[in-house]
Amino acid sequence: xKRRTFLQGISxxxxxxxxxxxxxxxxxxxxxxxxxxxxxxxxxxKAWRTMVSPAAYQVLFEEHTESPGSSELNHEHRxxxxxxxxxxxxxxxxxxxxxxxxxxxxxxxxxxxxxGTRRDYMLIILRTEYHCARCGGHQGHVFKxxxxxxxxxxxxxxxxxxxxxxxxxxxxxxx
Numbered sequence: 001x002k003r004r005t006f007l008q009g010i011s012x013x014x015x016x017x018x019x020x021x022x023x024x025x026x027x028x029x030x031x032x033x034x035x036x037x038x039x040x041x042x043x044x045x046k047a048w049r050t051m052v053s054p055a056a057y058q059v060l061f062e063e064h065t066e067s068p069g070s071s072e073l074n075h076e077h078r079x080x081x082x083x084x085x086x087x088x089x090x091x092x093x094x095x096x097x098x099x100x101x102x103x104x105x106x107x108x109x110x111x112x113x114x115x116g117t118r119r120d121y122m123l124i125i126l127r128t129e130y131h132c133a134r135c136g137g138h139q140g141h142v143f144k145x146x147x148x149x150x151x152x153x154x155x156x157x158x159x160x161x162x163x164x165x166x167x168x169x170x171x172x173x174x175x
Contacts, residue, residue: 037113038133041087041175048086048135051174056085056159060137063129068103071158076105079166085159087135087174089114092154094166100146100153105161107154108146115154117142130154134173 045061058064073082082092082105091114092107100106113133120129120141128142139160146153164170 038089040133041135043135043175045136048137052086053159059157059159060086060135060139063138066104066157066159070103071105073105073158073161073163074103076163078163080168081164081166081170082107082156082161083164083170084132084135084137084139085162086137087132088162088171089132089134089173090170091115091132091139091161092156094163098147100155102153102155104140105156105158106146107156108150108152110154115139132160 048061049057052060055066059066076094076097078094080094081090082094082097083090090111092110096108096110098106098108110130115130116133116136117128117130120127129138130140130142131138137160138157140154140156143153143155144151
């Protein structure tokens with residue numbers, strides 16, 4: 001049995017009502033955005049395959065995770081906007097980026113309404129996964145161990161983002 005198949009089987013079991021009794025309930029994260037004002041694209045994930053790199057496709061649409069410390073965006077400290085690597089929706093402003101020591105680009109908060117969340121049991125324990133509200137591309141997970149005042153760490157895969165310096169115009173949204 002492949003590791004991923006095994007883990008997916010466990011995650012299905014974890015999502016069952018009986019297992020949910022074993023997982024402590026969590027309160028909504030401040031600013032948790034499950035419904036957004038962004039109109040989701042009606043585009044199958046496979047249609048993005050030719051628009052992003054193979055590695056970005058794996059992260060965005062197959063929910064892989066890049067290796068910690070591998071993203072050049074870890075060291076990006078200029079003023080600007082971090083956009084979804086697939087559809088170009090702005091997701092984070094650089095003023096909310098900080099060094100978490102996790103090995104992935106981390107932010108204290110997203111741009112309001114541009115992120116969707118869902119429960120993730122892939123590693124058995126309950127986590128909150130977040131994705132682009134427009135294309136559904138997987139971005140990362142949000143944790144409750146960030147700096148004040150919100151106490152949130154939006155831990156993002158660098159391959160799922162592109163950085164646009166404040167001096168440059170944001171690109172048009174992809175459809």
